[in-house]
Amino acid sequence: MTPGWLQQLTAAQLPALAGLAKAIREDQPAVVQGITTPFSSGANEGCVTDLKLQKRIMAGRPGVPSLRQRVILMALLRRRYP
Template structure:
């Protein structure tokens, strides 16, 4: 469902999980049912927040590395510098393609 964007199959999967009576998966399936329409939309749409989530995780990693060492001004500078350097790397990688 994730790689082929076939979220319409989710209700059947949830029923199969419930029938299998696996406690961990049944609980997970129940959580999915709480907002089933949104989950199905997320599994069928080609749009995703992956790039944003990746950037957020990167910022959190920088923050953890600097824990207790510096304040917001230095954290801001490091985040902006790494964003600029990754943008340059991405741009160069796109230009290297045939």
């Protein structure tokens, strides 16, 4: 069953909103699950954000061993200062 507001988005004939409605419809069970359950992936998202930041900061510098060390230090700091 599709909520009325999704149908209104499609009927609005605005490409961006129609695309959003289509994406929500394609993955509707996951969207409903994400909105209605008390669980969160916030901690994982924070770790991914930290990793991407370190990767950007280190662009052009020595590879994986340095990046690994920085990620480990960032994780230790997050545990110490939540």
